[in-house]
Structure formats: C-alpha cells, structure tokens
Amino acid sequence: MSDPLHDDRGNRDRSITNPAGQGAPLPGHRGRARPAPGGPFLIGDAMTGGYGRGADILHGCTIAVDRGEIAVIVGPNGAGKSTAMKAVFGMLSLREGAVRLDGEDISALSPQDRVKKGMGFVPQTSNIFTSLSVEENLEMGAFIRDDDIRETMEQVFDLFPILREKRRQPAGELSGGQRQQVAVGRALMTKPKVLMLDEPTAGVSPIVMDELFDRIIEVARSGLPVLMVEQNARQALEIADKGYVLVQGRNAHTGTGRDLLADPDVRRSFLGG
Numbered sequence: 001m002s003d004p005l006h007d008d009r010g011n012r013d014r015s016i017t018n019p020a021g022q023g024a025p026l027p028g029h030r031g032r033a034r035p036a037p038g039g040p041f042l043i044g045d046a047m048t049g050g051y052g053r054g055a056d057i058l059h060g061c062t063i064a065v066d067r068g069e070i071a072v073i074v075g076p077n078g079a080g081k082s083t084a085m086k087a088v089f090g091m092l093s094l095r096e097g098a099v100r101l102d103g104e105d106i107s108a109l110s111p112q113d114r115v116k117k118g119m120g121f122v123p124q125t126s127n128i129f130t131s132l133s134v135e136e137n138l139e140m141g142a143f144i145r146d147d148d149i150r151e152t153m154e155q156v157f158d159l160f161p162i163l164r165e166k167r168r169q170p171a172g173e174l175s176g177g178q179r180q181q182v183a184v185g186r187a188l189m190t191k192p193k194v195l196m197l198d199e200p201t202a203g204v205s206p207i208v209m210d211e212l213f214d215r216i217i218e219v220a221r222s223g224l225p226v227l228m229v230e231q232n233a234r235q236a237l238e239i240a241d242k243g244y245v246l247v248q249g250r251n252a253h254t255g256t257g258r259d260l261l262a263d264p265d266v267r268r269s270f271l272g273g
C-alpha cells in the first residue's frame with residue numbers, strides 16, 4: 001500500500017488534503033484548506049429563476065462549495081443542473097436568492113466581473129477555440145490578466161503534460177478528453193479562486209473520464225475548490241466531498257458523496273439500485 005492515491009481495494013483516496021510535498025502549487029493555490037469563517041466559500045443560496053421571461057427553472061435551489069472541497073451536482077436530465085451553474089456564474093437573473101463568494105454578495109455582477117472576482121467557469125459546450133492552437137487558447141484564458149502568464153501556463157502544462165506536447169497544434173485536432181483539458185486549462189489561466197465545471201467528462205471514454213477526475217482531484221488538493229455538474233453520478237459522487245441531487249430545479253438530496261452513495265433512496269432513483 002505505497003501508492004497514496006489508492007486504498008487497498010484499488011479505489012482512489014477521496015481525501016483532498018495535500019500530502020506533504022506532493023505536487024507543485026496550481027494556479028489559484030491558496031495553501032491548505034481552512035475552515036470557512038462565514039458560510040461556504042461559494043454559494044448559490046436559495047436560487048429561484050429561469051431564462052428571460054420564461055417560467056422558473058430553479059425553485060429555491062442551493063449549491064455551494066467550500067475551500068479544499070470538490071462539490072458535485074447530479075440529477076436526471078433537465079433537472080436544472082446546468083441552469084444552477086449558469087445562475088451562480090451570473091448568466092441568468094435570479095428572482096430570489098443570492099450568490100456569495102467569500103462572504104461577498106455578488107448577485108448583481110456580470111459574468112465577466114465574476115471572473116475578475118475569481119470564478120473560473122468551464123461551460124458544457126463551445127469551451128475552446130478550435131482553430132487556435134492549444135497555447136493560444138491558454139493565452140486567451142488569461143485575458144483579464146496584465147501580468148506575466150508564463151508561470152501559470154507552465155503549471156497548466158505540468159497538470160496536463162499532453163498539452164505541452166501539443167501546444168502548437170490547433171485545439172480542434174485534439175481528442176475529446178484533451179479538448180476538455182484545454183478548456184479546464186483555459187479557466188485555470190485566470191488564476192481563479194474557485195473552479196466551476198459543467199460536465200467536464202461529457203462524451204469521453206470511461207478511461208479518459210477517470211483520468212480527468214484524477215486531474216480534478218489534483219486541482220482540488222492544491223487548495224482550489226471545485227464545483228461541478230456530472231452525468232456520471234456514481235463516479236462523481238465517489239470523488240465528491242459534498243453532493244447535491246437536484247430534481248426539477250429543487251434540492252432533492254444533499255450530503256457527503258459517501259452518504260449519498262449509501263442512501264437507498266438516491267441509489268434507487270439515480271444510481272440504478
């Protein structure tokens with residue numbers, strides 16, 4: 001049992017405490033997880049709202065992530081998972097509820113201003129520029145910065161070594177899993193304080209999914225909280241410190257990943273028994 005990432009059943013260790021000396025600090029690194037002084041680090045609190053003038057999609061829905069955590073949002077198709085993420089990122093206006101980042105109410109800010117406040121958001125689709133090279137995509141990711149971005153780019157290449165190898169290739173020529181790495185890397189280029197991922201493993205093979213999850217764990221271990229939506233509920237809950245099951249825009253179940261995986265109700269309704 002010398003591999004720190006696996007337990008004796010071959011499962012990944014879900015704790016995200018940074019083992020001493022392991023790995024270089026990642027973009028947004030803030031050291032070891034500290035307890036939150038006033039509520040979660042990022043919270044979309046009791047959010048109610050929908051798109052434009054349409055009917056409400058979210059009904060008092062709450063999602064949050066704390067420092068040092070991976071929080072995962074799961075639920076059936078159309079449950080409002082992506083909508084909840086978009087609401088936290090400021091892409092739809094809420095009729096009720098609030099979004100707070102590090103204790104500050106940011107509900108009135110535009111998505112771009114939320115990026116400046118430290119949100120890194122990777123949307124589900126159209127999350128890279130296919131005609132630009134990998135390196136150019138990463139440079140575009142740093143658009144809000146006017147300091148030297150080389151160190152951050154090196155950190156992204158350390159996290160995703162294949163991107164260093166393919167840095168001059170058009171991103172559109174990469175495999176699905178590699179494109180997702182570009183998308184996550186782009187978000188990391190802003191040196192965010194929290195990373196939000198909408199279905200980072202959409203359309204990739206189980207092996208690639210596992211690898212992406214490993215990298216996401218590594219990001220979280222570096223001290224950067226990760227809030228993500230996932231279709232692969234069981235696998236995602238296995239790496240989640242906190243899980244939210246949404247149904248029809250409402251919180252149906254909330255708990256640690258482990259608790260939700262063990263909950264007979266959750267198992268029956270969402271995990272196929």
Ligand SMILES: Nc1ncnc2c1ncn2[C@@H]1O[C@H](COP(=O)(O)OP(=O)(O)OP(=O)(O)O)[C@@H](O)[C@H]1O
Nearest residue numbers: 051054057075076077078079080081082083084231
């Ligand atoms: N841009 C939009 N304009 C209007 N309605 C939308 C828009 N995007 C999503 N919806 C509606 O909001 C509801 C929730 O969709 P959403 O994409 O948030 O669900 P989801 O849980 O992420 O589902 P999936 O797993 O299928 O992606 C659906 O009824 C959908 O039709």
